Amino acid sequence: LDYQHVQVPFExxxxxxxxxxxxxxxxxYNKLPSVVPESxxxxxxxxxxxxxxxxxxxxSPPVMDTDIFFLYLLPPIVLDAGYFMPSRPFFENIGTILLxxxxxxxxxxxxxxxxxxxxxQVKAFRLQDVSLLHNLLFGSLIAAVDPVAVLAVFEEIHVNxxxxxxxxxxxxxxxxxxxxxxxxxxxFCEMPTIKSxxxxxxxxKFFVVGLGGVLVGLSFGFTAAFTTRFTKDIRVIEPLFVxxxxxxxxxxxxxxxxxxxxxxxxxxxxxxxYVEANISLKSHTTxxxxxxxxxxxxxxxxxxxxxxxxxxENHEWNWPYICFTVIFCxxxxxxxxxxxxxxxxxxxxxxITGKDQFIIAYGGLRGAIxxxxxxxxxxxxxxxxFIAATTVVILFTVFIQGMTIRPLVDxxxxxxxxxxxxxxxxxxxxxxxxxxxxxxxxxxxxxxxxYWKDKLEYFxxxxxxxxxxREYDQPKSSIVLLYEKLERKHAxxxxxxxxxxxxxxxxxxxxxxxxxxDKKLEDDALNPHVLDNMQEILARxxxxxxxxxxxxSRHTLPGETEHVEHAKGILILxxxxx
Amino acid sequence: xxxxxxxxxxxxxxxxHLHRRFKQLSRDQLTIRKENFDSIPDLEFNPIRGxxxxxxxxxxxxxxxxxxxxxxxxxxxxLTIMSxxxxxxxxxxxxxxxxxxxxxxxxxxHMYDSDHDGKITLQExxxxxxxxxxxxxxxxxxxxxxxxxxxxxxxxxxxxxQMGPDQVYEGITFDDFLxxxxxxxxxxxxxxxxxxxxxxxxxx
Numbered sequence: 163l164d165y166q167h168v169q170v171p172f173e174x175x176x177x178x179x180x181x182x183x184x185x186x187x188x189x190x191y192n193k194l195p196s197v198v199p200e201s202x203x204x205x206x207x208x209x210x211x212x213x214x215x216x217x218x219x220x221x222s223p224p225v226m227d228t229d230i231f232f233l234y235l236l237p238p239i240v241l242d243a244g245y246f247m248p249s250r251p252f253f254e255n256i257g258t259i260l261l262x263x264x265x266x267x268x269x270x271x272x273x274x275x276x277x278x279x280x281x282x283q284v285k286a287f288r289l290q291d292v293s294l295l296h297n298l299l300f301g302s303l304i305a306a307v308d309p310v311a312v313l314a315v316f317e318e319i320h321v322n323x324x325x326x327x328x329x330x331x332x333x334x335x336x337x338x339x340x341x342x343x344x345x346x347x348x349x350f351c352e353m354p355t356i357k358s359x360x361x362x363x364x365x366x367k368f369f370v371v372g373l374g375g376v377l378v379g380l381s382f383g384f385t386a387a388f389t390t391r392f393t394k395d396i397r398v399i400e401p402l403f404v405x406x407x408x409x410x411x412x413x414x415x416x417x418x419x420x421x422x423x424x425x426x427x428x429x430x431x432x433x434x435x436y437v438e439a440n441i442s443l444k445s446h447t448t449x450x451x452x453x454x455x456x457x458x459x460x461x462x463x464x465x466x467x468x469x470x471x472x473x474x475e476n477h478e479w480n481w482p483y484i485c486f487t488v489i490f491c492x493x494x495x496x497x498x499x500x501x502x503x504x505x506x507x508x509x510x511x512x513x514i515t516g517k518d519q520f521i522i523a524y525g526g527l528r529g530a531i532x533x534x535x536x537x538x539x540x541x542x543x544x545x546x547x548f549i550a551a552t553t554v555v556i557l558f559t560v561f562i563q564g565m566t567i568r569p570l571v572d573x574x575x576x577x578x579x580x581x582x583x584x585x586x587x588x589x590x591x592x593x594x595x596x597x598x599x600x601x602x603x604x605x606x607x608x609x610x611x612x613y614w615k616d617k618l619e620y621f622x623x624x625x626x627x628x629x630x631x632r633e634y635d636q637p638k639s640s641i642v643l644l645y646e647k648l649e650r651k652h653a654x655x656x657x658x659x660x661x662x663x664x665x666x667x668x669x670x671x672x673x674x675x676x677x678x679x680d681k682k683l684e685d686d687a688l689n690p691h692v693l694d695n696m697q698e699i700l701a702r703x704x705x706x707x708x709x710x711x712x713x714x715s716r717h718t719l720p721g722e723t724e725h726v727e728h729a730k731g732i733l734i735l736x737x738x739x740x
Numbered sequence: 741x742x743x744x745x746x747x748x749x750x751x752x753x754x755x756x757h758l759h760r761r762f763k764q765l766s767r768d769q770l771t772i773r774k775e776n777f778d779s780i781p782d783l784e785f786n787p788i789r790g791x792x793x794x795x796x797x798x799x800x801x802x803x804x805x806x807x808x809x810x811x812x813x814x815x816x817x818x819l820t821i822m823s824x825x826x827x828x829x830x831x832x833x834x835x836x837x838x839x840x841x842x843x844x845x846x847x848x849x850h851m852y853d854s855d856h857d858g859k860i861t862l863q864e865x866x867x868x869x870x871x872x873x874x875x876x877x878x879x880x881x882x883x884x885x886x887x888x889x890x891x892x893x894x895x896x897x898x899x900x901x902q903m904g905p906d907q908v909y910e911g912i913t914f915d916d917f918l919x920x921x922x923x924x925x926x927x928x929x930x931x932x933x934x935x936x937x938x939x940x941x942x943x944x
Contacts, residue, residue, distance in 0.1 A: 513828055513928050580923055587891040587898075587920060593872055594788065595929060598851070601792040602825055602932055604782045607761045610932060613782075620785065641873065645887045 180211070181462035199564045201314040201465050205557070208469015216473050231467075231534045232422075235460045237412045239310055240423050241405075242457035243334060244430035251327045253615075258512045259331035261505075262522075266332065266498045267306055267339040273494035275301030278487065287482045292544055295351055300548050302343040303536055304491065304555060308529030309333040309423075310464060311556075315527060315564045322577040325518050329525045337423035337531075338372035344535060345419070351540065375421035379428025382411035386429070387436035387630040394632065400445035401452060404437060436630040464530045468556065471533070477550035487551045488558050491528070499523040517574045524567060527559040528552075589644045758822060762815050771812040787874050791851050796821050800850050807856055827931035837927065842918070844930050849917050859911030862892050895920055 165172075184207050188200060252259070275298035282289040282297065312333045316326055346364040350356050386407035393400045408429050415425035438446060503519050506512050514522075536552045539545055571578075600612040765779065766772040777783065777793045786792065795801055797810045801824070802817050804810075810817070824847045832840065852860045852868055866888040873884045892912075899916035912920070 585891075585894050586887060587894045588923065590869060590872065590887075590891055591921065591924060594848075594851075594868065595926075597786055597788045597872070598792060598848075599825075599930065599932065601783060601786045601789065602822075604780050604786070605761075605765075605777070605792075606758065606822065606932060607764075608932060616782075616785075641869070641887060642883065645890060649890075 177463065177466070178459060180207075181459065181466055184466070185458075185462055197565070199315050199318055199560075199568075201311065202561050202564055204462055204465035205469040205472075205560060208466040209472060210469075211466065212470035212473035215470070228534045228538050231464070231530060232416070233413075235464050236310075236531070237409060237422070237426060238453070238456035238460045239313070239464075240334065240412075240426050241408050241430055242453045243309060243313060243330070244427035245434060245453060247331075247427070247431060248323070248327065249431060249434075251323050252331055254611075255324060255327055255331070255512060258506050258514070259328060259335060261502055261511075262328065262332040262499075263335035264339055266502055267336040268343070269498045269501075270305035270491075270494050271298070271301045271339075271343055273301075273497070274305055274487070274490045275299075277490045277494070278483070281483065281486045287480070289480065289483055292547075295347060296542075296544065299344070299347040299351060299539070300536075300551070302340065302347055303532050303539075304487065304528060304552060305494075306336045306340040306528075306531065307333040307526045308531050310461060310531070311527035311529030311560055311564075312525060314461060314465075315560075315567060316525065319568050319571050320579045321521060321571060322579055325521055325576070326579075328514075328518075329522055334423060334427055338375060338421040339368065340531075340535075341419075341421050342368045342371050348540070371419070371421050372424060374418065375415050375424035376428045378415045378418070378420060379411050379425035379430075380432045382407045382414070382425075383429040383432030384436075384626075384630060386433045387440070390437050390440040391630060391632045393441070397442050397445055400441045401448040404433070404449050405452070407433070436626075440630075440632045468530055468533060472553050472557070476546060477553065478544075478546035479550055480547050483547060484551045484554050488555055491526075491555055491559075495526045496523045499526075517576050520574065521567070521571065521576055524563060524570065527563060528556050529560065530556075532556060584644060584648075586641065586645050586648060589641050593641060755819070758819060759815060762818050771814050772818070773812045788851075788868075788871050791854075791868075791871065794854070795847070795851050798850055800856070801847055822932075825930060825932045828927045841927050844926050845918060845921055846914070848921075848926075848930075849914055852912075852917075859913055860917070861911040862888070865892050865912075 181204075184204060185200075188203050275294070278301065279292075279294045279297040281287065282292045307329070309330070312329055316329060342364065346367070350360070353360070386403055389403050389407070390400060393403070408426055411429040412422045412426040416422040441449070499519055499522050503514050503522075506514060532552050533556060536545075536548050539548065596612060596615070599610075600616040603610045603613045762772070765776050767776070774793055774797065777796075783789055783792075794809070796818070797813060799806055799808055799810055802810065802813065802820055813821075824844060828837075828840065849860070850856075852864060854864055854867065866885055869888040869891070870881065870884045873887075895912055895916065899912065899919055
């Protein structure tokens with residue numbers, strides 16, 4: 163028995179297997195996912211596993227190694243989030259998102275840090291040796307909202323798009339602030355004296371970290387798009403480039419002490435448009451599937467490890483400190499959201515209702531990032547206290563807030579996601595509005611949001627598309643793309659249900675644009691009666707598209723129908739005028 | 741300017757800014773004509789430029805009784821058009837919100853309905869789509885037409901539901917138009933940010 167030889171890969175595979183089997187288990191029992199979010203169940207499984215290991219070995223189970231988390235488990239999830247981020251709502255609300263991510267996080271860090279320091283001053287709690295700097299350091303790692311946890315919970319509750327993108331966008335972008343503050347306070351802990359120069363350097367560093375991350379991400383993204391321009395003859399490895407370049411951007415950013423999460427998001431968003439135009443349809447599907455698969459596995463593993471690591475002797479249970487941490491996290495988040503939203507509404511940057519504000523505040527979940535950061539802390543005598551406090555906060559937010567957010571959303575009647583299929587008409591209206599508002603901004607001499615968007619589009623079509631797209635001669639407007647997609651989908655549906663009984667290649671009814679037909683249709687003879695009927699069938703059935711699923715979901719791919727494989731070709735139909 | 745109604749409440753700073761802009765466009769005259777809009781460089785690349793300029797002179801938007809196009813507009817008319825783009829106020833009640841929304845949609849409707857007959861016909865819709873896609877030189881005209889046809893059919897199915905094979909859908913009326921825009925929250929989308937809505941109607 164040569165266990166030593168295979169031990170490491172064997173154990174890794176076993177963990178992944180356990181995670182996947184647990185997932186199957188939850189979904190077999192239908193009622194459970196609607197009451198208890200999956201993340202809770204996974205932590206619970208982890209707790210059980212941890213307990214078993216502890217019982218068997220009588221020592222603490224393996225704690226999730228910080229390196230493994232940051233280098234292997236986190237990137238797939240963030241990549242998945244960035245690649246499938248609906249860019250339109252994201253950029254429409256970018257001002258608000260940045261405000262929450264940057265100012266909100268700073269507010270939380272200092273608020274929590276100072277209030278906990280105040281608690282430490284109380285003699286009865288025996289916490290006097292926890293200095294202000296330590297409290298601020300703790301504040302910096304506990305204040306940030308975690309994208310993994312937010313994704314896991316919000317995905318199942320389907321709130322309206324704007325709310326979803328606000329919380330989600332904030333959780334992704336606050337990484338830049340967290341990185342800077344965490345490293346700053348940690349270096350302050352080690353420095354004998356702190357001068358004001360150091361503080362200013364810290365502020366400057368924030369801009370470097372954030373913008374540097376974006377630059378790194380964009381450069382890798384555009385390089386990836388450029389590479390895919392030449393992959394016409396080796397389609398099989400096309401998906402690989404997407405993953406390689408994104409991962410490289412993450413690692414490069416981390417190497418330079420920049421924000422890896424921001425880099426990978428910028429990379430994914432930057433390359434998406436061009437890569438999707440260049441790669442084949444099959445590669446596209448592969449990319450989607452692999453991303454979802456990897457992020458799913460990562461997600462599951464993270465929660466299980468969280469559960470496992472909770473058991474053990476890593477904790478110092480000083481209950482006053484822990485309870486006050488939880489209370490302050492909630493209080494400061496609520497205050498922060500209230501104050502910032504007041505300014506946002508006042509200056510008409512956005513309009514966020516009271517109900518939405520509550521969900522934003524309540525949806526500030528903490529997760530695995532805090533957990534890993536606390537293990538990264540330098541060993542000092544109060545470290546275990548911080549570990550205990552972090553664990554309790556995470557468990558509280560994931561279990562209690564995670565489980566109650568769905569009934570609260572129902573109770574408060576928060577505006578839910580609109581479950582309707584995309585229509586060409588809507589797309590036309592939205593584009594019309596875009597151009598109209600850009601025009602009005604030009605006329606009134608105001609350089610606003612639409613002005614810059616217009617300028618960016620112009621820059622894109624003039625320069626970027628020429629370099630990054632393989633077939634530059636056919637850039638397509640979003641209206642045309644959506645129209646073609648709907649036509650294709652509808653034609654496939656019709657072909658499957660057998661309503662297109664005969665080959666309608668009669669020249670008088672269809673123009674020359676009607677092209678490739680399904681093989682089985684070609685064999686049947688022409689029937690003029692059916693041709694007449696076809697016109698009528700098309701007129702009545704066209705665009706009764708069926709409901710598509712949510713725009714972004716961990717479990718399903720965007721815009722997928724089950725039976726796409728049937729029709730062999732694309733049917734582009736013309737229909738006469740009304 | 742002395743006849744400022746609560747219809748177009750903007751603050752005095754914004755009025756000043758717009759007045760300066762107006763003077764710039766009109767070259768210090770009291771009124772502007774269509775030709776004056778040619779001097780805005782960025783507007784040239786806008787695919788629906790024609791419709792936007794047209795909207796400024798459309799008498800229905802200027803709240804005048806008669807129909808058709810005005811030849812020239814003064815500063816008050818300019819402000820009236822601009823006021824269609826003011827942002828939503830947080831303390832509006834249901835009725836005000838509804839009126840607010842209808843106003844904006846009416847402006848849009850007039851832009852689509854170029855022959856002023858109160859209906860958006862297929863030809864007008866085609867015209868809109870062609871203009872929107874005109875920025876792309878490689879797109880055939882046929883594609884734009886078929887897209888417009890498809891969109892019209894969608895509109896028909898939303899507004900009229902299932903149609904018999906002999907029924908003809910004449911055009912989109914304003915009520916149908918309202919139905920089509922139900923999913924898009926125009927109150928928050930259709931505004932130019934610097935126009936805030938203070939209820940003081942300052943006279944210049």
